[in-house]
Amino acid sequence: MPSRTTLAVTTAALIALAAPMAFAAPAPSRAAVRAAAWDTDLTAAAHTANPDAVTASGSENDATGPGAAADGDAATHWSSNAADDAWLRVDLGAGYRISQVTLDWEASYGKQYALEVSKNGTDWTTFYTEDAGTGGSVTAHTYPQEVTGRYVRMRGIQRATSGGYALSAFKVYGGEPAPASTTRTNLALNHPAYGNLYQDAGSSPAFVTDGGWPADLKGGQSRWSSDWNADRWVSVDLGATSTIDSVDLYWEAAYGVDYRIQVSDDNSTWRTVYQPTADEVAARRADIKAPGDAAGRHDTVTLPTPATGRYVRMLGVERRSFYNPAPSTAQFGYSLYEFQVWGTGGSADAAYTALPKDPGGAYSTTFFDDFTDSGLDRSKWRVVRTGTEMGPVNGESQAYVDSPDNIRTENGALVLESKYCKGCTSTPNGTFDFTSGRVDTNTKFDFTYGKVSARMKLPVGDGYWPAFWMLGSNVDDPTVSWPGSGETDIMENIGYGDWTSSALHGPGYSADGNIGAQQTYADGGRADEWHTYGVEWTPEGMTFTVDDRVVQKTSRQKLESTRGQWVFDHNQYVILNLALGGAYPAGWNKVTEPYWGLPQSSVDRVAQGGIKAEIDWVKVEQKK
Numbered sequence: 180m181p182s183r184t185t186l187a188v189t190t191a192a193l194i195a196l197a198a199p200m201a202f203a204a205p206a207p208s209r210a211a212v213r214a215a216a217w218d219t220d221l222t223a224a225a226h227t228a229n230p231d232a233v234t235a236s237g238s239e240n241d242a243t244g245p246g247a248a249a250d251g252d253a254a255t256h257w258s259s260n261a262a263d264d265a266w267l268r269v270d271l272g273a274g275y276r277i278s279q280v281t282l283d284w285e286a287s288y289g290k291q292y293a294l295e296v297s298k299n300g301t302d303w304t305t306f307y308t309e310d311a312g313t314g315g316s317v318t319a320h321t322y323p324q325e326v327t328g329r330y331v332r333m334r335g336i337q338r339a340t341s342g343g344y345a346l347s348a349f350k351v352y353g354g355e356p357a358p359a360s361t362t363r364t365n366l367a368l369n370h371p372a373y374g375n376l377y378q379d380a381g382s383s384p385a386f387v388t389d390g391g392w393p394a395d396l397k398g399g400q401s402r403w404s405s406d407w408n409a410d411r412w413v414s415v416d417l418g419a420t421s422t423i424d425s426v427d428l429y430w431e432a433a434y435g436v437d438y439r440i441q442v443s444d445d446n447s448t449w450r451t452v453y454q455p456t457a458d459e460v461a462a463r464r465a466d467i468k469a470p471g472d473a474a475g476r477h478d479t480v481t482l483p484t485p486a487t488g489r490y491v492r493m494l495g496v497e498r499r500s501f502y503n504p505a506p507s508t509a510q511f512g513y514s515l516y517e518f519q520v521w522g523t524g525g526s527a528d529a530a531y532t533a534l535p536k537d538p539g540g541a542y543s544t545t546f547f548d549d550f551t552d553s554g555l556d557r558s559k560w561r562v563v564r565t566g567t568e569m570g571p572v573n574g575e576s577q578a579y580v581d582s583p584d585n586i587r588t589e590n591g592a593l594v595l596e597s598k599y600c601k602g603c604t605s606t607p608n609g610t611f612d613f614t615s616g617r618v619d620t621n622t623k624f625d626f627t628y629g630k631v632s633a634r635m636k637l638p639v640g641d642g643y644w645p646a647f648w649m650l651g652s653n654v655d656d657p658t659v660s661w662p663g664s665g666e667t668d669i670m671e672n673i674g675y676g677d678w679t680s681s682a683l684h685g686p687g688y689s690a691d692g693n694i695g696a697q698q699t700y701a702d703g704g705r706a707d708e709w710h711t712y713g714v715e716w717t718p719e720g721m722t723f724t725v726d727d728r729v730v731q732k733t734s735r736q737k738l739e740s741t742r743g744q745w746v747f748d749h750n751q752y753v754i755l756n757l758a759l760g761g762a763y764p765a766g767w768n769k770v771t772e773p774y775w776g777l778p779q780s781s782v783d784r785v786a787q788g789g790i791k792a793e794i795d796w797v798k799v800e801q802k803k
Contacts, residue, residue: 184221185513189371198415209701217391218352218353218400218401220352221269221349221352222249222571223355225249226249231268233267233269233349234268234634235257235268236259236262236265236266238257238258239258239342240258243257248267248349252347253348255347256348258287258345260343261343262335263338264336265335265343266332266334266335268330268332269330269331269349274328275329275330276353276354276356277296277306277326277351278333278353278354278385278389279321280319281318281349282319282349282350283350285314287339288313288315288355289335289337289338290311290312290336290339291309291336292309292333293305293336294319294333294334295332296326296330297330297331298327298328298329300329302391304326308734312339318380318741320383320551321740323531323532323739324531324736325530325532327356327400333346333451353369355738356418357527358527359419360523362523364521366417366418366421366522367415367417367491367520369390370388370416370529371385371530372387372403372416373415374405374411376663376686376744376746377403377512377686378404378687378743379687381402381619382399382404384414387402387415387515387516388518389401393516396429396430396476396516397431397432399431403514404497404514404515406512409497409498409510410495412492412493412494412495413492413493413513414490414491414492414493415490415491416489416490417520417524417526418489418526418529419524419525419526419528420489420657421487421520421522423485424522425521426478426479426491427478427480427518428480428517428519429477430515430516430520432470432499432514433499433510434476434499435496435499435513436463436497436500437460437463437495439453440480440482441492441494442488443488443492444489446489449494450486450488452482464500465620468499469501469502475516475666484756498511518675526735530599534718536718537717537718539802540803542800542801543800543802544798545626546626546798547796548593549664550593550794550795550796551591555586559620559624561622561623562581562619563618563756565606570608573795575761576613576774577613577758577760578617579614579616582614584596586618593793594795595615595645595756595793596617596757596789596790597614597615597759597785597791598614598785613759615756615758615759617756618754618755619754619755620752621752625750627751629716630798630801631714631753631797632714633670633713633794633795634712634794634796635709635710635711635792635793638707638792639706639707641776642759642764642770642781643673643674643764644760645670645756646754646755647671647754649752650664650751650752651663653704662689662690662746663686666689667683668684670725674764674781675706676706677706678697679725682695683721685744685746685747687743688743690762691766694738694742696731698724698725698730701728702774709795710725710726712772713727716747716751718735719734719736720732720738721733755794757782759785761776762775762776763776764776
């Protein structure tokens with residue numbers, strides 16, 4: 180959970196915005212829980228109002244009862260009965276839109292567990308599932324799921340130890356959605372919010388309607404933060420057609436220099452109802468400060484004429500610039516603490532769109548190549564060249580070229596082979612000492628969802644970097660680019676004989692911060708033997724395999740709850756390549772000379788010939 184700082188308005192003022200009710204005095208009541216501010220731990224508030232609000236399937240003893248996870252004291256904890264299916268539950272006393280749940284585990288933690296919500300305490304909906312817990316503090320954000328209800332529980336599935344589950348804190352955050360109103364109010368409060376690309380799970384669009392912002396408009400708490408692109412937006416669903424007269428935007432330092440306020444009836448077709456004047460834009464553009472000295476701003480936008488619509492959005496046009504030591508200007512994404520929409524109408528029934536599900540059905544093959552032709556089938560594959568289809572990446576040493584020395588079919592397999600010739604290869608991106616091969620299906624076969632697999636044999640040696648992977652087909656769109664496009668690494672090897680890795684890259688989980696796993700071959704297998712690498716990609720997640728053995732499983736639900744945005748709901752294309760050196764190998768072998776990540780011994784072997792990746796076949800299966 181973000182740090183707790185002084186808010187720009189008093190707690191009482193936030194309560195007034197949320198609902199026309201006050202705290203009962205002197206003892207807390209359920210009404211106090213309902214009127215809680217954006218950063219209130221609802222579990223603790225419910226427990227204070229009514230100690231019986233927090234219950235459990237059982238406890239180890241009287242001192243470790245369920246209330247110990249809600250008392251705000253890190254020195255106390257709930258310890259369950261010694262059963263895998265033990266649970267801890269809170270009755271919040273009223274319905275809330277739940278924004279996040281934090282679990283602070285003791286030494287006895289859950290290896291597998293689920294977080295669930297219920298409106299009646301009987302029928303439960305799972306919004307977070309952990310299948311490989313490691314204890315510690317875990318915060319599960321709910322965006323973009325619809326998680327509303329009165330009851331929240333942690334349901335154990337499998338304990339990590341022989342004892343029970345032990346939690347020092349079970350914190351729930353959220354707020355009541357603004358109801359329909361015939362008097363002027365903030366219709367956006369705790370309503371669903373949407374956006375295009377955002378930075379990570381802790382800066383999703385959901386934060387712009389939670390009712391909170393820091394007094395000095397500085398810091399990272401309770402804010403939406405887009406990725407670094409000018410063409411970004413955030414919108415709010417008011418639940419029903421409304422009459423809107425003004426908007427308040429509480430910006431962090433990375434504010435919009437130019438932007439549009441727009442309304443829509445269907446969340447698709449937008450009408451601009453406000454934009455800053457040219458003089459206002461010029462003044463905002465001139466306000467350049469170093470990031471450490473910059474603060475945010477509060478824009479109160481009164482519409483020239485009241486507008487009607489169900490959806491309201493801020494569409495960014497130009498980002499603020501910051502002074503860099505370079506010197507030059509630097510621009511980040513847009514960063515907005517709160518988006519208030521003032522008017523009449525609305526409805527508390529606004530809900531997030533349901534996440535897509537696996538449609539079921541049988542798989543059939545939609546792409547296959549076993550490389551038995553006399554050459555590469557260019558109706559299926561595009562040859563990628565350095566300086567033409569792509570530039571140098573990752574500090575790698577090779578140039579990709581279109582030559583049978585580097586790309587050919589041989590003995591019923593595709594061969595990608597590296598060659599060495601000092602200063603022999605000139606490209607628009609410079610001169611290279613190595614050549615190699617890279618092919619992909621971009622513009623030939625792009626697809627969404629399916630099983631993707633290949634049988635491969637890899638070279639072993641420090642700095643050799645063969646890969647079988649996929650990229651989002653929108654990677655070359657400058658308004659998206661990487662990692663917003665998404666990247667799926669089905670298999671990467673950096674020259675070690677006993678292991679390979681798999682990974683996902685996207686906003687909030689890219690490069691060294693990817694969501695990945697290593698696998699060691701079963702039964703003493705090696706990378707330079709034939710193995711089948713695959714992934715099953717569905718709307719609900721990714722499952723990676725080696726020789727049909729699951730080596731990584733990542734659900735969309737867990738990814739978005741803890742790391743960032745799921746960007747695997749559009750076309751990707753398949754890539755096969757053999758790189759030399761670069762960031763990933765160098766991070767492991769620590770080699771810097773004669774090439775980054777590529778030692779002299781590996782250079783010598785390339786010069787001798789025979790460093791190649793072989794692909795027996797590639798297959799894509801999809802459900803019809």
